Amino acid sequence: MRAAMTVLPTRHDEAWRYSDIDALARAWPLPAPESIIVPAGGTFARTIIQDSGTIHQLDIAIGKGATAAIHVLNIGGDYGRVELNVTLQEGADFKLGAVQIGGGAQTLEVITTVTHAEPGATSSQIVRSVLAGTATGTYLGKVAVARDAQQTDSVQSVKAMLLDRSATANAKPELEIYADDVKCAHGCAIGELDAMGLFYLQARGITPADAKKLMLQAFVAGVFEGAADEEALTEAALAKLGDLV
């Protein structure tokens, strides 16, 4: 459980290193993070659509054998940030599927700290970023495994696609493991759309913009799987992709 922050962070603070500090100052002071407690055996699901330049901070404590699933679409405003601080008790499960799509000079970030405090918990974070113009997209994902949190199983998949050479993607997976019997898989890739794939689509009659959109749609596909409002999320993501290409 975190108290509200009292001092405006600077770029020296690791969790705010790539942030838009000016935009943050305008939103300052931030309210205390929303606190969510999922009782033992319970389930929790939340969809966060950040489309207006806001900062979301959630603390989520997941009780024994409980599950929580968060889906994030981070697309709006000059500066949008979704920050999750998650603690898992024994046998709990946490899933995050996040897509951020930015153009212009947008700064978008998703920050997660997932703490496996007790044995046998599972977590997965899937994050896809699409960035155009001079936009900056950041994912900082820390997984901490406590000393006796054996049989932890954690997966992280982080990919970013740059549509322009002037866009920036930051990705920082971070593992802090004190137990010795754990599985922590993480993969991270930053790339550009495959030029040959784009040509192939165009050679069959698809316009350049639609070809890009089709490939980006494939890039973010699956992230919202299981979300109650999967269709609405996908539609909003596609609309934003359509604006960028």
Added chain:
Amino acid sequence: MIQINNLHANVGDKPILKGLTLSLNAGEIHAIMGPNGAGKSTLGYVLSGRPGYEVTEGSVTFNGQDLLALEPHERAAAGLFLGFQYPVEIPGVSNVQFLREALNAQRKYRGEAPLTGGEFLKVAREQANALGMDMEMLKRPVNVGFSGGEKKRNEMVQMGIIDPALAILDETDSGLDIDALRSVGDGINRIMRKPDKAVLLITHYQRLLDYVKPDFVHVLADGRITRTGGAELALELERDGYKELAA
């Protein structure tokens, strides 16, 4: 249908096509044969507008239009189809979605009404059946996990659905076993052997030409057509090799 006149093209800084002249009329099937590195695939890419393939001289007229002034998707909508030597894998995009978007984009460009999902599936099923391709494969991501032969078959299914006026088929026969070769050959004949269509077959080998009999065979060497003949020229090439004829 298409007139290629004194075409010069570079890939990067390297001249590949050096004054290629070739005309195809409606109703004709032409084969281009030639040694590795002669510029055969470059010709296909230049005609379909692949970025990085730069025309430095010459002209191409396609059904009265300046082909080189069109973008790749506009060339497709104008009726040009390139069968890729190495069909590209596109993870996450299903064949069905890809082809429906492609066909409807072309129809839109030509001012025609789009096909509904049902209408499209009917056409797709007909073409897949004719090529001996399982409909399940059409639902899978484009070319992902397909064998070499399946990719080439998929190119032919695409050609059948899109129904182009001119098909440039770049080594569609490579990587095919005998049965697949026959089925692809039958596909080319069924879809393209028509009075209002033309085909340019780019190939290394005579064997596809046993199934798709060309009206003309050209030898492409060092960026130019060095010899033109009838179907018998392919047999001659198979027997004597390119060296003598290319000279």
